[in-house]
Amino acid sequence: MTLSKDELKSRVYREIDSRADEIVAVAEAVADIPEPGYREVKTSRLIAGKLRGLGLAVREGLALTGVKAVAAGGYGPGPAVAILGELDALIVPGHVRADPTTGAAHACGHNAQVAMMFGAAAGLVGSGVLSGLAGRVVFMAVPAEEYIEVEYREGLRAEGKIAYLGGKPELVRLGEFDDVDMAMLTHTMPTRRRLAIGVGGTNNGCVVKRVQFLGRGAHAGGAPHAGINALNAAMIALSAIHAQRETFKDADTVRVHPIITRGGEAVNIVPADVRLETFVRGRSLEAIRDAEKKVDRCLRAGALAVGSRVRINTLPGYLPLFNDRRLQAVFRANAEALVGKRRVAPPGYHSTGSTDMGDISHLMPAIQPVAAGARGTSHGDDYVIEDHELAVINPAKIMAATVVDLLADGAAAGNEVLARHKPRLTRRQYLELMESLRREELFEAAPAEE
Secondary structure, three states, X not given: OOOOHHHHHHHHHHHHHHOHHHHHHHXXXXXXXXXXXXXXXXXXXXXXXXXXXXXXXXXXXXXXXXXXXXXXXXXOXXXXXXXXXXXXXXXXXXOOOOOOOOOEEOOOOHHHHHHHHHHHXXXXXXXXXXXXXXXXXXXXXXXXXXXXXXHHHHHHHHOOOOOOOOHHHHHHHOOOOOOOOEEEOOEEEEOXXXXXXXXXXXXXXXXXXXXXXXXXXXXXXXXHHHOEOHHHHHHHHHHHHHHHHHHOOHHHOOEEOOEEEEOOXXXXXXXXXXXXXXXXXXXXXXXXXXXXXXXXXXXHHHHHHHOOEEEEEEEEEEOXXXXXXXHHHHHHHHHHHHHOHHHEEOOOOEEEEEOOHHHHHOOOOEEOOEEEEEEOOOOOOOOEEOOHHHHHHHHHHHHHHHHHHHHHHHHHHHHHHHHHOOOOOOHHHHHHHHHHOOEEEEEEOOOOOO
């Protein structure tokens, strides 16, 4: 007997409810072992073990720490739908659950993400509904979404261990998305009013810059005139960047936010080696390219002002995120059916943050909805998951139900999403674009006339 979609979803929901304590325990266990990107060894091992417990064949060590399992439907060929969860934590030493040694903490809710991914897997596999679905479901725990520890990751790249500093771009390079036709990932958000779910909007993209000002050391008290102060060059450059902000168009949602990662060698030495990192974010690649030209000009200006050199290393960051509207509509219908229409946020908002789900959205139909259940400020020391029903169980059910809708009835809905979607880039074009964004420049100010 062929079951209806509603009957299949009911089975999935019952299975998730029966394992709710286990699913929530995964979120809590991951929160207790926070690890930053490309270092998520314990987290990866935990998630791989949970997926194996469902009887799935699991591949580990993808892009160093990624995990992937594939479950086949029993109703013939069809699209491969991926449910993703992110493994990595941030560095927030003041967080209540920060690792006392590394300062890592799940201040963005990725612990809930991997738990809801596992929850969706448990619901789809444990309920037995896959026998009535076409195609395949791919469960992926992906590393290194938070673009941090740039120097460390550049070291991994120099060693040939990775090519890209973000986890999803690296998995694309390795071909791990070649067998995926569409993808979804639900992020967490602080609870606002009575909203439980948002279907997602657009996000900024970004490039990343590592900057090194090279001056000349001298005794800071006895002979400062003999030195070239690289910190002064950096401060002038930062002021020049601030002076550019009025030239950024509001519609481009440009964000530039540098930090000094090295300010000098010792307080009694004229700083000769000063380093910055910054993102240059924007709503489109055109906006990013325009803004980063201005940033580079300001960096050169700082060096020119004091007669130093500046090395500008530009790295590919993330592409702007575009949710596929048809895939989004399937998710929204399931969200409204589960929590009620009034508790689902309207679409259309734009986030000035960046995510490597943007890269995936250029290659295939992709969505990044959001789920309530957190409190505090995203990336802040007060961000924690406080309502696991909202932050983990509900999105697990909605993503699993979305898979049912896409792959039931011979994957009619999934095939339609694919047929109507026009990718912005092929994999080859994507990789070529990423490499085109990578460059290094050494600017040396002309020596002052004697």
